[in-house]
Amino acid sequence: MDTPLAEPVAAALINAVNRGDTGYALAGRLPEAFAGFAARQYGWHPDASAARLVPDVMSGIVEVLQIISEPGDRVVVNTPGYPPFFYWLERIGRRVVQSPLAVGPDGHRLDVDRLERDFAAGARVYLLCNPHNPTGLVLTRDELTRVAELADRYHVRVVVDEILAPLTYPGARHVPFPSLDSPAAARSIALVSASKAWNIAGLKAALAVPGPAAHADVAAIHEEVSEGAGLLGVLAAEAAFTHGDPWLRRLITALDGNRRLLAAQLADHLPGVGHHPPRAGYVAWLDCRALGWGDDPAQVFLRQGKVGLSSGLRFGPEGRGFVRLNFATAPERLTEAVTRMAAARAQADERPA
Known part of the structure; x- marks a missing residue:
């Protein structure tokens, strides 16, 4: 975005540089900062202690997929889809199942019937992008509940890229998938970050946030992955989620x-x-x-x-x-x-x- 940094974010970065705080990253208070933001914005209260620091949302998705699936497994992706989904899934040996969105008079929408067919054909994981890039689609609670029902029926794990959630416009409401009351939501893992909303993507910090039944999967992300995040990214994201509303x-x-x-x-x-x-x-x-x-x-x-x-x-x-x-x-x-x-x-x- 062509925009200056948020004042709290700029102050956090300036203060870190002034004190020479440019070493390796730990999660610090970032999980608690995000949990507070999620509670204020979405009414969701994720377990901050279960979140794991990752360098960015895409690398977090890759790590999670390598934990919950095997090479050759089918991963469903809605199309048009975020380009890195395609080449990263191929790189780690997962089979991309393209599930096109439907198009109606009001724009793109989830094609639930097509999604069910793709799940029934042997999908292992549904890589959901909500809000969706590139169409800007925001799924409703009813649509997400239907996704959860299908995932339960066909034993599909749900991994959700929610990086654009803070940038939801009036008239739409973001519903975090792990916040739903369903077994599939409890087993799901959301990838979140301040990077898009506060324009700090180059600073590298994101979180893998598990549903209640996916804590062990996120805990299995190796510590060296977390160490690939940037300390300035952690500090900037913490400031954004805490003071950036x-x-x-x-x-x-x-x-x-x-x-x-x-x-x-x-x-x-x-x-x-x-x-x-x-x-x-x-x-x-x-x-x-x-x-x-x-x-x-x-x-x-x-x-x-x-x-x-x-x-x-x-x-x-x-x-x-x-x-x-x-x-x-x-x-x-x-x-x-x-x-x-x-x-x-x-x-x-x-x-x-």
Whole structure:
């Protein structure tokens, strides 16, 4: 995001550098800080003593999968999906089962019937991203309860990437999966971090937070994995979760304004681009198939408009003809980006067939 650091986070980092506190990381008070944040924001009271420090959410997912599954096991991932899911699961020898989201008039939603078929076909783990990257989908309590019922029926473990949860917009509510009252939720493991919401991803600190029946699995994460986290990341995340609520509220208000601005700009200047405002996060998933630019319209926007967008191809087969746009920037820069994208379309339309 193009945003200054939250004041408490900046102060924690400056103080650490001033006192020369740049050694190896321990979890310190970070688990308690997150538990307090989860209680305030979600009404969830995770057991802080059971959480384990990991360098980041993706590395935490990899460690958890290597504990609760075996090489060759099937891991279900909703598509379009976060690109590192695909190559990391392949790297550790797990078989990715792509379970496409459904698309309706209000945007993407979970296809529960497809998910059940994928579970019934022999899945071992469901790697759920909620809130979802790249679509911004936030699953409701009823949808998550249905997922838990299916996971119980088919003996599927649930691992949840909840990194975008603090960035949920008004009108939606994040429900931590381990907070549900079900055996599958009790066996689940959530990966959480302050990295996206407070813009500190490069500082490296996240937590694996188990449901009540998954404590032993998280405890099995080797200590050397925790030591790969950054001390500055731990200190920054602790400050964010403890003192960062007011800054986060202001950030969400600003991002919500940009979310609405983007929708208006696209409607005015690129009406052929399909778009449903995300319910969380700061990226928009744009359907450019009507432009007729093939599978990778990001290349055209970059070449013709000098606007850098994420290629939808990286997010799985459902990303063909899509791009992902980061709108966490100044409103005038966002407006310029859409203006350039519209100019790129005009140039492409003017070319002789």
